[in-house]
Amino acid sequence: MLASAHYETLHHLQGLSQNSYNFLWGKSARNSKVSTLKLIKLSNSGDGRRLRLRFGPGRKMLKNETNPHFSKTTRLPRKRFYRARAHSNPLSDSHFPVPISPCHVDYSLHYPQLFPSSDQTVHSKKIQFADIGCGFGGLLISLSTLFPDTLMIGMELRDKVTEYVKERILALRVENPGQYQNVSVVRTNSMKYIPNYFEKGQLSKMFFLFPDPHFKEKNHRRRVISPHLLDEYAYALCTGGIIYTITDVEELGEWMKACLEGHPMFEALRDEELEADPVVKLLSSATEEGQKVARNGGQTFQAVYRRVVPSL
């Protein structure tokens, strides 16, 4: 089964979640509308800082019918789950605040040990790696210790997942004093707000690991790699910066490669360069999605490109 379906299932379940619950899927029963799911409870241990994962019982549920976001009678979304905020916070998009510009990103919230004060708007050091659609954060965790002097951030659209990654990072910081101070996560829509987070040429690496496939032709414009969005990624990346993509969906793999290949500001890494880059090995192994694909013996398709100056 493909990544997208799992994520859709997850989307359905978010309504069940009350604060401390986060969900990971178990198996999806094919050809039936019943999915088996596992609940994972995140709880705080005695000292209030440590994170423990506890597995709840498997649960059977009918899709849609038991989704509390939807009314049982009308099958329409219940208003209270879809209420729009009165427009008060000027830069909020439904739920999440968006920094007005990169100098409004509060580094002291993300990297408190490195940036103790929040008054700084000119940062001595800037975020250099961005994991777009970071999911549960596996890649960031690996990169954090591999590049301890580099600031990195995950961007994730779903707030429950973002919360999970936050908790995960906080727990790692407590367990490993001095480590994981360079990694953080933010809830945002990367398709809209990359320029609000990163200045021109600020990033040296961008990751797009196992992005949602959006199969239908008319939904291709929702894909997180597209010819037009690559313009923004080329803007955020410095010359020589690298964009890493991987997927288990062959069609998407070809699409991402074709988009990058056709873009005048990207050039493929040569085989020996891929060989020499320690990050390439992480693409298929470091994230939750990658591990799942590996467990199921699935094939992966990667495209790794360098940001170049367009030839005139």
Add this chain to the structure above:
Amino acid sequence: MEDGEQNKELEVAPALIAVHPTQDSVAVAVGSDLRVFNLKTGCPVQLVDDTAEPFHRDSIRAVCYGSNGKLLVTAGDDKLVKIWHTDGWSCICTVLSEKRVSAVAISNDGLFISFADKFGVVWVVDLDGFHDHQSLASKKAVPILAHYCSIITSLEFSPDGRFIISADRDFKIRVTVFPKETSDGAHEIQSFCLGHTEFVSCLAFVWDSDNPDGLLVSGSGDSTVRLWDITSGSLLDTCEVGAEAGSQGFQLSNGKEDECCPAITDLCAIPICSLVAVVIQGLSGVVLLSCNLSDKTLSITQVISIKGEAFIPTSMGTSSSSDELWMVAGVSSLQGSNSNSLARVKAISGFIKMKPDSGEVVATVLEDKDIPGGMQLLEKLQGSAEIKEEVVLAAAETLKTAMRNLLIKKQYSVEKREFRKRGRNDRKTKH
């Protein structure tokens, strides 16, 4: 689908006005109706449209003259982009857009027309051929850049022609290098001008002979006008127009809840004097900002209020050389009114003359009979020689609602999209 919904909420289209670069003619669009008055002959213009899709069938959202004055482009909700020749006033080409069109611009060399659609995609039509009097019948647009899922509210070429600037509803202004070969797309982003905290509604360049590259000004739903360096994207100055005009004692006859920050709905650079005319919601008149190009500052110099009549302009226009600022107030359709396509047109004159002591211009609102073109012009452009004040007031009210919807809609959009996505994928996973 999304398109249709957006339309319902933004159904009301403000009346628009555009002025020929040497003031040979003035064009007004109200709903689907395009009206042109020829100031040289003093006669209303009879438009000729023999293209496959004659005339507009739905609200016109953008009207724009090319800087050499040879072309007028109109486009809007009927997904048609029409190119009119200002010589014989015939439509020489109708370009079909896939989506509703929200903004248009013509490059300064007159070689390209650019338009933006409701999905945030900017397209370019290459006018090559027009100048050798070939047929433009089969002109096709190519997409060059996109703002992801955000309506583009304004498009401008930089005075030197190097950049195309696009503003959107997500507070963003994007400066893109205009490509040599448009069919390859416009991939090189020069900068983003970020600082507005609400939708950006309008863009203009202020320039003079000493500063031919000029500076970009933008107006926004956040009630400010901002001055930008487009090369770096840096914010040079912010003018809190709403708050300052309010504190200078000008009555903003606005709804209570947004009295503090009435949206800037249009701005217009007046080339002969480095002034920027600004329209804010609820103000019967225009605010004049002076832009100091060497100090890179922007400040309110004067408010020209329109007395004796409520007149809240929906759009402004001016030529590059003459002394008049033209304004129109009106909307495409007024609920419960049969005066559907009426709009009020006014002009302000006297920008060249300065009061020696205060530095204020002695610009005055012209009486109807003193307007260039006189009553004949008004009859043509307004739809009637006289317009009742109620019509103008109702137009302002309707437009305010439309503007508020522009604000609110974007707060729904993500959830709505998520919900829809879910709905669709349900169906997908079943088989």
